[in-house]
Amino acid sequence: MTSILKTAAAGLVGVSMLMASSAIAAPLNAAQKTQLKANVDAYTPQMNEAALKIWDYAELGYLEAKSTVVLQDQLKAAGFEVKAGVADEPTAFVASFKQGKGPVIAILAEFDALPGLSQAAAPTKTPRPETDNGHGCGHNLFGAASVAGAVALKEWMIQNKVQGEVRVYGTPAEEGGSGKVYMVREGLFNDVDVTLHWHPGNENSARQGTSMANISGKFRFRGKSSHASGAPWAGRSALDGVEVLDTAANFMREHIPDGTRIHYVITNGGKAPNVVPDFAEVYYYVRNSDPKIVVSVMDRIKKAADGAAMATETTVEFEQTGGVYNLLPNDVLGKVMHDSLTSVGGITWTPEETEFAKTLAKSLNGGGGDLASVSKVQSYAPADTKGGVGGSTDVSDISWVTPTVGLSTATFVPGSAGHSWQNVAAAGSSIGLKGAAVAAKTLSITGAELFMNPKLIADAKAELNARRGDGFQYKAMVGDRKPPLDYRKPGGAE
Numbered sequence: 472m473t474s475i476l477k478t479a480a481a482g483l484v485g486v487s488m489l490m491a492s493s494a495i496a497a498p499l500n501a502a503q504k505t506q507l508k509a510n511v512d513a514y515t516p517q518m519n520e521a522a523l524k525i526w527d528y529a530e531l532g533y534l535e536a537k538s539t540v541v542l543q544d545q546l547k548a549a550g551f552e553v554k555a556g557v558a559d560e561p562t563a564f565v566a567s568f569k570q571g572k573g574p575v576i577a578i579l580a581e582f583d584a585l586p587g588l589s590q591a592a593a594p595t596k597t598p599r600p601e602t603d604n605g606h607g608c609g610h611n612l613f614g615a616a617s618v619a620g621a622v623a624l625k626e627w628m629i630q631n632k633v634q635g636e637v638r639v640y641g642t643p644a645e646e647g648g649s650g651k652v653y654m655v656r657e658g659l660f661n662d663v664d665v666t667l668h669w670h671p672g673n674e675n676s677a678r679q680g681t682s683m684a685n686i687s688g689k690f691r692f693r694g695k696s697s698h699a700s701g702a703p704w705a706g707r708s709a710l711d712g713v714e715v716l717d718t719a720a721n722f723m724r725e726h727i728p729d730g731t732r733i734h735y736v737i738t739n740g741g742k743a744p745n746v747v748p749d750f751a752e753v754y755y756y757v758r759n760s761d762p763k764i765v766v767s768v769m770d771r772i773k774k775a776a777d778g779a780a781m782a783t784e785t786t787v788e789f790e791q792t793g794g795v796y797n798l799l800p801n802d803v804l805g806k807v808m809h810d811s812l813t814s815v816g817g818i819t820w821t822p823e824e825t826e827f828a829k830t831l832a833k834s835l836n837g838g839g840g841d842l843a844s845v846s847k848v849q850s851y852a853p854a855d856t857k858g859g860v861g862g863s864t865d866v867s868d869i870s871w872v873t874p875t876v877g878l879s880t881a882t883f884v885p886g887s888a889g890h891s892w893q894n895v896a897a898a899g900s901s902i903g904l905k906g907a908a909v910a911a912k913t914l915s916i917t918g919a920e921l922f923m924n925p926k927l928i929a930d931a932k933a934e935l936n937a938r939r940g941d942g943f944q945y946k947a948m949v950g951d952r953k954p955p956l957d958y959r960k961p962g963g964a965e
Contacts (some may be wrong), residue, residue, distance in 0.1 A: 476654035493545060499920055507916050508915075518618070521542060522612050522615035525611035530582075531604055532605070532645070532646055532648035532650065538582040539641055542580060542615070546556070546566040551568050553627070559954055563641055566765040568628070570629070570634055571634030573636065574925065575635065575638060578669070579639075579866065581645045582646050584610065585608060586959065588892055590899075591897035595830065596740035607889070609670070610671075611898055613670060616669065616907035617669070619911035620912070624914070627915065627919055635922050637918060640654065640660075642865070647793050648954070648959070649687075649793035649862030665765060665804065665921055666870075666873050668877040670825030670877060670878075673879075674880075675812060676879050677805055677808040677878040678855070679804075679877075680800055681760060681855060682797055682862055683760050683797060684765045684791065684863065685795050687756045690753050690788075691789075694706065694708050694747070694749050695707040696749040706749075708747050708749045708785070713737055714780055716776050719779060723768075723775065725770060728742050731757070731758065731759045731765075732756070735848075736754050765948075776789065787874075791949060791950070795863055800851060801875060801938075803930045806856060808876050808913065814916060816848065817847050818845045820902065821901075824902050828902065831897070833886075834893060841885055868945075876917070878913055879920060882903040884902070933946045
């Protein structure tokens with residue numbers, strides 16, 4: 472893995488020199504930007520409809536059968552050619568609009584929900600009885616706004632006779648399923664010049680940063696069932712195996728590199744206390760900003776699992792369900808996206824939306840953040856490459872094969888935690904929809920800037936090459952396994 476995952480120090484020096492010498496042009500005039508924003512405004516009713524439908528469906532990774540159809544149908548209606556079920560992922564798709572020869576600009580669209588976050592679009596905790604899931608990361612907004620931005624950009628290309636191709640990548644199972652990794656591995660991004668994405672958040676910002684590499688997987692223990700009181704000596708508890716593994720992993724925390732994260736959940740611990748469980752499963756994540764460390768720590772946990780099985784006279788098998796790189800930021804593109812976001816501006820809430828936010832903020836630690844901040848665009852700063860970011864994303868793998876840039880917009884109430892019921896509530900309300908509109912406009916303007924200025928694309932590619940180092944060849948951290956289409960099945964699959 473060393474030759475694959477290295478980022479040479481000399482390459483980082485090259486990035487600094489590139490940043491000093493690269494001049495970023497902005498050929499779009501005010502009228503063209505107004506045209507793009509107007510295109511998004513015209514499409515906003517369809518965007519809102521898609522976002523709220525997907526929010527209501529709240530489908531988990533690789534199970535987003537209805538959600539993906541919503542986005543695909545909108546793209547087909549807008550004149551895109553859609554190829555569904557790519558990379559052995561039934562809910563993944565690639566949609567394309569091409570006009571002549573020119574750059575290929577990709578826009579990512581996510582749409583999976585999270586388990587255990589059922590919540591109505593209400594400012595107080597109100598679970599929905601019909602589902603256990605919820606869009607606690609706002610991916611209902613993500614996919615809908617990306618489609619809106621792509622449609623607006625396509626219309627602008629026709630209006631101005633601009634040559635090139637805009638693609639929408641419908642990417643399932645971001646939440647732990649590594650859906651984009653299989654699309655990268657399949658070569659679906661090989662001819663892409665630049666990839667754009669966005670993410671719902673607490674503020675409007677195009678600051679670029681890194682993320683944590685991640686490997687996830689399930690340890691499945693098998694033992695021998697028996698009556699837990701009548702003949703406990705005849706049984707071998709699979710749950711004991713899980714608990715010994717978890718104990719070993721927790722003692723390991725003192726002896727792993729700083730910044731590493733290990734977290735787990737027991738997905739199946741047996742069915743009844745009076746039956747020695749013959750099957751148990753625990754689901755692990757390991758994260759660090761350095762992929763090599765992630766591989767090393769997970770290897771140690773695998774050894775602990777083998778030891779736990781030996782100690783409890785059970786057997787264990789490991790299925791790796793996901794694996795992603797760390798995100799490579801791109802300052803050339805970040806500055807372009809920041810300028811685009813600034814031209815769009817922040818968000819203005821109605822009195823009703825402000826009251827919604829104030830009520831919801833009462834449930835947040837410290838009463839939440841500054842509600843007025845949603846009207847502002849945060850200043851830009853050079854890309855942060857030091858790591859320490861808590862999250863992981865499969866966008867990272869894309870960032871190693873094509874220049875990639877993203878932004879966040881204020882779709883949540885400031886101060887809200889990620890993966891929370893508060894985020895689900897905002898993502899299903901007009902607060903979330905207004906943030907999505909800002910994202911769609913920014914994506915469309917950024918894409919137009921790149922179509923009009925090939926030098927920006929060339930500079931972005933040079934920065935990518937400098938960051939990843941000489942001789943890089945992409946190799947997926949998931950290996951050659953097929954997408955784990957059943958990874959969200961509750962309780963483990965025997």
